[in-house]
Amino acid sequence: MAESSLQILIKRVSGWFVPIINIERLAYLLHRLTGLYLAIYLPLHIISTHNSLNPIAWEREMILYGSPLVKIGEVILIFAIFFHGFNGIRLLLVEYFNVCLPKKMPSSLYIEKRLSLDNCQKTLLYLAFVLSIILTILGTLYLLGLLVLW
Amino acid sequence: MNMRYSSIMKWQYWTAIILIVVLTIHIAFRIIPGDYEKSLSYENVRSNYSNIGYSIILLILLAAALFHGFNGLRVIIYELSPRAGKIAGPILLVLGVIFVVIGLLTLLGIYIFPFH
Numbered sequence: 001m002a003e004s005s006l007q008i009l010i011k012r013v014s015g016w017f018v019p020i021i022n023i024e025r026l027a028y029l030l031h032r033l034t035g036l037y038l039a040i041y042l043p044l045h046i047i048s049t050h051n052s053l054n055p056i057a058w059e060r061e062m063i064l065y066g067s068p069l070v071k072i073g074e075v076i077l078i079f080a081i082f083f084h085g086f087n088g089i090r091l092l093l094v095e096y097f098n099v100c101l102p103k104k105m106p107s108s109l110y111i112e113k114r115l116s117l118d119n120c121q122k123t124l125l126y127l128a129f130v131l132s133i134i135l136t137i138l139g140t141l142y143l144l145g146l147l148v149l150w
Numbered sequence: 151m152n153m154r155y156s157s158i159m160k161w162q163y164w165t166a167i168i169l170i171v172v173l174t175i176h177i178a179f180r181i182i183p184g185d186y187e188k189s190l191s192y193e194n195v196r197s198n199y200s201n202i203g204y205s206i207i208l209l210i211l212l213a214a215a216l217f218h219g220f221n222g223l224r225v226i227i228y229e230l231s232p233r234a235g236k237i238a239g240p241i242l243l244v245l246g247v248i249f250v251v252i253g254l255l256t257l258l259g260i261y262i263f264p265f266h
Binding site: 008085 | 163166167169170173177181184185186187190192195196199212215216219220222223226229230231245249252253255256259
């Protein structure tokens with residue numbers, strides 16, 4: 001029996017999640033999810049900042065920003081910005097500027113050793129995770145008023 | 151068609167590079183006051199907009215983020231269903247133009263509606 005469009009869609013989206021067997025796969029999934037989150041957030045942000053034309057509307061907006069639900073959304077936003085940004089820089093370096101590519105490309109496509117998991121690329125990948133986690137923690141503290149800079 | 155697709159994807163990379171720069175500046179403007187709540191005060195936000203250099207940065211950010219975000223969304227939809235992707239493309243383009251206009255009106259608002 002032929003699969004329906006919905007079944008095909010569910011199968012393709014679930015393909016993002018399984019199998020998360022390594023950190024590269026996790027980075028791929030998080031890059032997609034954070035990208036989607038940012039693409040949905042962006043129009044909302046543009047509409048909400050339009051309220052800055054009116055002080056009363058802006059004050060109302062700030063009350064909304066103080067709600068716990070929005071704060072949780074903002075913490076996810078901080079992680080999304082930093083992870084998508086740092087992983088994006090990694091992808092740019094590797095895919096566009098050919099950084100960390102092996103000096104000698106394998107003669108066959110059917111390679112035994114996965115070159116993408118070699119040290120240089122792995123370091124970039126871990127760096128993207130570590131930097132985004134550290135900056136998310138600092139950003140969350142700043143957002144909650146627990147970190148006043150000066 | 152392939153040529154057009156590859157040039158759109160090239161812009162996806164270029165807008166990513168642009169975004170790294172302008173988004174860093176945008177975040178810096180939230181950090182400079184030293185306190186998040188203070189950075190979002192009406193007076194601070196309006197004074198940010200009255201800075202012509204920052205307004206230009208925001209304009210670049212607006213266009214680059216909308217292109218990068220909506221094109222990324224189009225690519226994801228296309229990968230899930232090529233038919234839906236073909237329909238989503240023009241819809242996202244129109245939405246992108248609408249949001250650029252809304253953002254532009256916000257930025258120009260400082261000159262149209264001076265400080266309250």
